[in-house]
Amino acid sequence: MNKILKKAFFSSNVVYFEVEAPLIARSRKAGHFVLVKVGTHGERIPLTIAASDPVKGSISLVVQRVGVSSTKLCALNEGEYITDLVGPLGKATHIEQFGTVVCAGGGVGVAPLLPIVEAMKKAGNRVITILAARSKDLVILEEQMRANSDEVIVMTDDGTYGKKGIVTAGIEEVLLREHVDMCVTVGPAVMMKYVALLTKKYNVPTMASLNTIMVDGTGMCGACRVTVGGKTKFVCIDGPEFDAHQVDFYEMQMRLGSYKEIERVAMEHYLEKTGSN
Amino acid sequence: MTENRANTRNATWREQLRKSITNKQRTAISRVHMHELDANYRNHNNEEVNMGLTLEEALTEAKRCLDCPTPTCMSGCPVSIDIPSFVKNIERNEILEAASVLKQTSALPAVCGRVCPQEKQCEASCIYTQKLGKEAVAIGYLERFAADFERESGQASIPACAPTNDIKIAVVGSGPAGLSFAGDMAKRGYQVTVFEALHEIGGVLKYGIPEFRLPNDVIDVEIENIKKMGVEIITNCIVGKTITYEELKEEGFKGLFVASGAGLPRFMNISGENLIGVMSSNEYLTRINLMGASRDGDTPVLSGKNVAIIGGGNTAMDAVRTAKRLGANRAMIVYRRSEHEMPARIEEIKHAKEEGIEFLTLHNPIEYLGDERGHVTTMRLQKMELGEPDESGRRSPVEIPGAIETIDVDTVIVSIGVSPNPLVPSSIQGLSVTKWGTLVVNDDLQTTIPAIYAGGDIVRGGATVILAMGDGRKAAAAMDEYLHSGSC
Ligand SMILES: Cc1cc2nc3c(=O)[nH]c(=O)nc-3n(C[C@H](O)[C@H](O)[C@H](O)COP(=O)(O)OP(=O)(O)OC[C@H]3O[C@@H](n4cnc5c(N)ncnc54)[C@H](O)[C@@H]3O)c2cc1C
Ligand SMILES: Cc1cc2nc3c(=O)[nH]c(=O)nc-3n(C[C@H](O)[C@H](O)[C@H](O)COP(=O)(O)OP(=O)(O)OC[C@H]3O[C@@H](n4cnc5c(N)ncnc54)[C@H](O)[C@@H]3O)c2cc1C
Ligand code: SF4
Ligand code: SF4
Ligand code: FES
Numbered sequence: 001m002n003k004i005l006k007k008a009f010f011s012s013n014v015v016y017f018e019v020e021a022p023l024i025a026r027s028r029k030a031g032h033f034v035l036v037k038v039g040t041h042g043e044r045i046p047l048t049i050a051a052s053d054p055v056k057g058s059i060s061l062v063v064q065r066v067g068v069s070s071t072k073l074c075a076l077n078e079g080e081y082i083t084d085l086v087g088p089l090g091k092a093t094h095i096e097q098f099g100t101v102v103c104a105g106g107g108v109g110v111a112p113l114l115p116i117v118e119a120m121k122k123a124g125n126r127v128i129t130i131l132a133a134r135s136k137d138l139v140i141l142e143e144q145m146r147a148n149s150d151e152v153i154v155m156t157d158d159g160t161y162g163k164k165g166i167v168t169a170g171i172e173e174v175l176l177r178e179h180v181d182m183c184v185t186v187g188p189a190v191m192m193k194y195v196a197l198l199t200k201k202y203n204v205p206t207m208a209s210l211n212t213i214m215v216d217g218t219g220m221c222g223a224c225r226v227t228v229g230g231k232t233k234f235v236c237i238d239g240p241e242f243d244a245h246q247v248d249f250y251e252m253q254m255r256l257g258s259y260k261e262i263e264r265v266a267m268e269h270y271l272e273k274t275g276s277n
Numbered sequence: 278m279t280e281n282r283a284n285t286r287n288a289t290w291r292e293q294l295r296k297s298i299t300n301k302q303r304t305a306i307s308r309v310h311m312h313e314l315d316a317n318y319r320n321h322n323n324e325e326v327n328m329g330l331t332l333e334e335a336l337t338e339a340k341r342c343l344d345c346p347t348p349t350c351m352s353g354c355p356v357s358i359d360i361p362s363f364v365k366n367i368e369r370n371e372i373l374e375a376a377s378v379l380k381q382t383s384a385l386p387a388v389c390g391r392v393c394p395q396e397k398q399c400e401a402s403c404i405y406t407q408k409l410g411k412e413a414v415a416i417g418y419l420e421r422f423a424a425d426f427e428r429e430s431g432q433a434s435i436p437a438c439a440p441t442n443d444i445k446i447a448v449v450g451s452g453p454a455g456l457s458f459a460g461d462m463a464k465r466g467y468q469v470t471v472f473e474a475l476h477e478i479g480g481v482l483k484y485g486i487p488e489f490r491l492p493n494d495v496i497d498v499e500i501e502n503i504k505k506m507g508v509e510i511i512t513n514c515i516v517g518k519t520i521t522y523e524e525l526k527e528e529g530f531k532g533l534f535v536a537s538g539a540g541l542p543r544f545m546n547i548s549g550e551n552l553i554g555v556m557s558s559n560e561y562l563t564r565i566n567l568m569g570a571s572r573d574g575d576t577p578v579l580s581g582k583n584v585a586i587i588g589g590g591n592t593a594m595d596a597v598r599t600a601k602r603l604g605a606n607r608a609m610i611v612y613r614r615s616e617h618e619m620p621a622r623i624e625e626i627k628h629a630k631e632e633g634i635e636f637l638t639l640h641n642p643i644e645y646l647g648d649e650r651g652h653v654t655t656m657r658l659q660k661m662e663l664g665e666p667d668e669s670g671r672r673s674p675v676e677i678p679g680a681i682e683t684i685d686v687d688t689v690i691v692s693i694g695v696s697p698n699p700l701v702p703s704s705i706q707g708l709s710v711t712k713w714g715t716l717v718v719n720d721d722l723q724t725t726i727p728a729i730y731a732g733g734d735i736v737r738g739g740a741t742v743i744l745a746m747g748d749g750r751k752a753a754a755a756m757d758e759y760l761h762s763g764s765c
Contacts, residue, residue: 039575072575086514087518088518089515215560218700220563222557232544257651
């Protein structure tokens with residue numbers, strides 16, 4: 001049981017939580033994630049640790065509402081408890097002074113990108129962050145990103161904010177303009193696939209943080225497996241970050257759709273039951 | 278009463294009991310049959326298949342035991358339970374006393390009575406099997422009977438604990454090895470804290486073995502007893518991640534017992550293994566048993582109409598019988614050797630067959646094919662025949678050239694074994710591991726770091742509940758001695 005100390009809305013579908021978790025706050029590093037379960041019969045879902053306060057003994061999570069489990073979590077209020085929370089999981093991001101680093105995030109990937117941006121900046125890199133969203137009201141964490149980046153480029157599909165276009169257009173703009181030593185990308189599998197194709201063309205080493213389906217998060221089940229460089233890897237223990245040029249994004253995208261139909265039906269039932277929307 | 282308490286073979290009551298009927302009469306009794314739920318009823322639900330013995334049946338079965346001067350059965354039990362002593366207590370209707378004899382050796386008799394491969398262990402060494410050519414005394418059924426009787430009587434005794442010695446001991450993992458170690462150390466007066474990575478306590482007993490074989494209530498009672506002895510259990514805490522060994526030492530823990538199991542699933546690395554619908558038995562059983570998928574849980578599970586399980590062990594049997602229960606029309610075991618070589622308990626194979634499970638023995642998958650959305654649709658199987666015995670002593674499967682079969686499937690569950698969980702070994706510097714990833718220990722189960730002991734599957738690879746439990750008890754005795762020898 002972990003107490004929610006603070007809750008805030010970053011947008012109508014994105015919620016910020018500060019949660020009591022003293023041991024994790026002490027040991028976590030950028031790139032680590034936790035598994036969270038709401039209710040006795042809840043699902044275990046992975047969420048990146050966005051920040052931590054070892055003194056206060058708390059960690060921060062930024063959650064985007066997409067299906068039943070994230071919606072149940074987002075419905076919790078300050079003072080209430082998250083039933084189960086375990087971590088920190090995964091390997092920490094490989095942080096060093098690379099030089100110029102482009103951090104590109106979109107959709108579900110923006111929240112997990114934040115701690116990486118912060119750590120890259122702290123390590124003395126020149127950080128250029130590219131935030132992609134479908135439209136203006138879906139752009140999240142811009143302020144926090146600006147505080148930790150040398151430059152932020154916002155891209156929207158419909159041009160309602162920032163520049164019009166998809167994330168790769170933003171990256172290419174930077175690649176044409178200056179030398180980039182490293183690229184980090186987090187987002188939907190399709191997005192990361194195109195980022196990887198682009199940076200490969202420009203020969204820029206690229207790390208992708210993969211958000212596969214997970215169950216235990218400790219290497220026990222294999223639900224999170226992906227093919228990297230022709231070998232099967234478990235995202236929860238071997239990752240979540242991998243060399244983007246080696247990842248089979250096609251397979252990853254396919255596997256993310258494993259429960260699509262079941263999840264859609266579950267969400268409909270949930271909305272009916274709770275009478276929301 | 279003092280005489281009653283003496284359970285040795287030459288105790289008066291036992292001598293009298295032996296003389297009460299002749300061995301000839303005893304051996305003339307035929308072995309009891311376990312009552313089971315009807316196969317066509319049980320294959321739709323999660324109720325326990327074996328219903329247990331009645332008191333009368335247990336009393337009669339106990340009569341069959343000859344109270345042998347050299348009880349060979351005991352040498353077949355990995356922890357040498359005093360079998361004749363508990364069985365004779367059943368015969369004289371002192372069931373609680375029988376349970377207490379069991380508990381002297383086993384921390385989890387209700388569990389072992391249900392899941393031990395008895396036909397390969399105690400019962401294989403019983404004189405009935407060895408010399409008389411008859412069916413063995415039903416030691417496993419009787420063990421379960423005595424343990425269930427005690428639990429249901431509400432008179433289960435909480436073992437007396439020595440006064441606390443204020444020495445803190447940490448345990449990694451709450452499976453049978455961790456729990457039995459914790460119980461034994463608590464009895465010796467240690468302050469024990471068990472750290473469990475998952476949100477549930479019990480290890481494989483909870484997330485792996487289904488309730489139709491081992492109901493959760495049975496395990497929960499044991500867990501409650503261990504808690505009553507003062508053992509603290511902290512869930513959602515991964516040693517090596519949430520808290521490190523160094524931090525545990527700083528917090529004053531003087532010893533560590535690693536019982537983190539063999540949780541890493543193996544795959545075959547064949548084409549199509551990452552298609553949707555192909556998964557490890559760990560994933561399948563965890564989703565269902567731990568997360569409540571297909572029952573009241575939010576977690577989904579893919580379990581289709583044509584389900585193939587690859588493998589022939591207990592895990593494969595549990596998965597295939599679960600698939601049937603979730604509504605599969607065809608639930609199949611695909612195993613590359615013959616039924617004779619299957620490692621699963623004979624009872625599970627029998628139950629599976631009764632429930633309508635198909636057995637494709639001498640078949641080995643070589644490829645899975647899927648549709649445009651990436652869902653598995655068919656598998657290609659290579660037919661095999663038996664060749665010469667291999668290093669395991671079992672006849673090895675050899676491909677029959679060109680004999681390939683294609684079968685429709687929508688779910689494939691890969692159950693070809695597990696490897697030790699590398700999390701703890703890799704997080705503690707100085708722990709030696711073997712090339713199989715198991716921890717190196719000496720005869721006392723002490724690792725290459727003197728204050729760290731280890732047991733169960735992390736030392737043995739995928740083994741059995743009774744061996745894990747036995748390791749826990751052995752390690753507790755050894756660590757106790759080590760901590761008192763002043764060498765630390
Ligand atoms: C290592 C890791 C870190 C993560 N960090 C964060 C984070 O910090 N914040 C956050 O909001 N989310 C994060 N995610 C994703 C998050 O775990 C999922 O969004 C969540 O599990 C969805 O559960 P649900 O039941 O609400 O939705 P579901 O019912 O499972 O899914 C609803 C819809 O969303 C899609 N979907 C589900 N999971 C994903 C995914 N991982 N990527 C893309 N689409 C998906 C489904 O296909 C479906 O259409 C992370 C995932 C991983 C693996
Ligand atoms: C489906 C299935 C059916 C089986 N059927 C039988 C049977 O019929 N008969 C039989 O005798 N045996 C059977 N077995 C084997 C038996 O269950 C195991 O041998 C036994 O459970 C091993 O016990 P253990 O205590 O070593 O480990 P486990 O039971 O695996 O428990 C290990 C625990 O440690 C936890 N853990 C791991 N790493 C950490 C960490 N870093 N920090 C904190 N906690 C951690 C895990 O989450 C787990 O709960 C079966 C196994 C399976 C999977
Ligand atoms: S613990 Fe297992 S092997 Fe030992 S006597 Fe009991 S059933 Fe037989
Ligand atoms: S060998 Fe068989 S008959 Fe003899 S004591 Fe053991 S269980 Fe009884
Ligand atoms: S989530 Fe189970 S192995 Fe990665």
